[in-house]
Amino acid sequence: SRTAAVIPAAGRGVRLGPGAPKALRALNGTPMLIHAVRAMAASRSVSLVVVVAPPDETSAAEVKTLLADHALPERTDFVVVPGGETRQESVKLGLDALPPGIDVVLVHDAARPLVPVDTVDGVIEAVREGAPAVVPALPLADTVKQVEARTDGGPELVVATPERARLRAVQTPQGFDRATLVRAHETVTDNVTDDAGMVEQLGVPVVVVPGHEEAFKVTRPLDLVLAEAVLARRRA
Ligand code: C5P
Numbered sequence: 001s002r003t004a005a006v007i008p009a010a011g012r013g014v015r016l017g018p019g020a021p022k023a024l025r026a027l028n029g030t031p032m033l034i035h036a037v038r039a040m041a042a043s044r045s046v047s048l049v050v051v052v053a054p055p056d057e058t059s060a061a062e063v064k065t066l067l068a069d070h071a072l073p074e075r076t077d078f079v080v081v082p083g084g085e086t087r088q089e090s091v092k093l094g095l096d097a098l099p100p101g102i103d104v105v106l107v108h109d110a111a112r113p114l115v116p117v118d119t120v121d122g123v124i125e126a127v128r129e130g131a132p133a134v135v136p137a138l139p140l141a142d143t144v145k146q147v148e149a150r151t152d153g154g155p156e157l158v159v160a161t162p163e164r165a166r167l168r169a170v171q172t173p174q175g176f177d178r179a180t181l182v183r184a185h186e187t188v189t190d191n192v193t194d195d196a197g198m199v200e201q202l203g204v205p206v207v208v209v210p211g212h213e214e215a216f217k218v219t220r221p222l223d224l225v226l227a228e229a230v231l232a233r234r235r236a
Helices: 032-041 057-069 087-096 117-128 178-187 195-201 221-235
Strands: 002-008 046-053 077-082 102-107 133-139 146-148 157-160 168-170 174-177 207-210
Touching: 002 032, 002 087, 032 046, 032 057, 032 117, 046 057, 046 087, 046 102, 057 077, 077 087, 087 102, 087 178, 102 117, 102 178, 117 133, 117 174, 117 207, 133 195, 174 178, 174 195, 178 195
Parallel strands: 002 046, 002 102, 046 077, 133 207
Antiparallel strands: 102 174, 133 168, 133 174, 146 157
16 A cells, blocks of 8 residues: 655735745744655655645745755655645645545644654554544643624624534545545535545544644644644753
8 A cells, every 4th residue: 555645835925924934934944844845755565756836837936946955855755736726725736736546644734843753653554453543632721702793893702612522633645545535525525624634525434643733734823833842852
């Protein structure tokens, strides 16, 4: 069984503030995307990494140069394809680039540059053991409320409080049997925020494996501070 990782990296990263596309922002001098690529290639099971670059031609060329300029494991192949308007479209374009012979696919956000290899291997192993879809996840620290906007423009109202113990914060890489993920991308058109959400809509079971706190998503400026602190701790 051969495993590939698709890394959607076509987002603009507006919540991070002004500057370069998020995936190209540096963490301790190295672009976030390179950290994410290395995190996938760190798994001995991953033989191919497909990076989905921003849709314009310059960005794809830039990403190719970036990969060529950084040391990456020789046993892994790297491919760059242009992305789409939405994350979903970008992942689909990444899937279209997979060669025959790949039967396990990971989808990993470039915005989670520090996921440890044990988490990656745990996801792959669960798919190889027969789960069609696998998500790494952690319990929540915060209580989560469901809210509703008010028609008069006043502050939003709380409408429900889901039981915290049953909620999980879902990370990436998410792992899939290739055929299942391709079918999900061909059939599900609703907008979802992760790939497992599409597979759920097919009625296919999605299993949960332990996530890792270092697999957090770099979204806001404070996350950059945390990411650099994690890297500094690894080097210490
Ligand atoms: O916006 P969000 O943080 O959910 O993005 C998750 C990942 O999806 C990021 O790695 C981002 O670069 C990617 N993305 C993409 N194509 C888009 C939008 C987001 O590849 N059109």
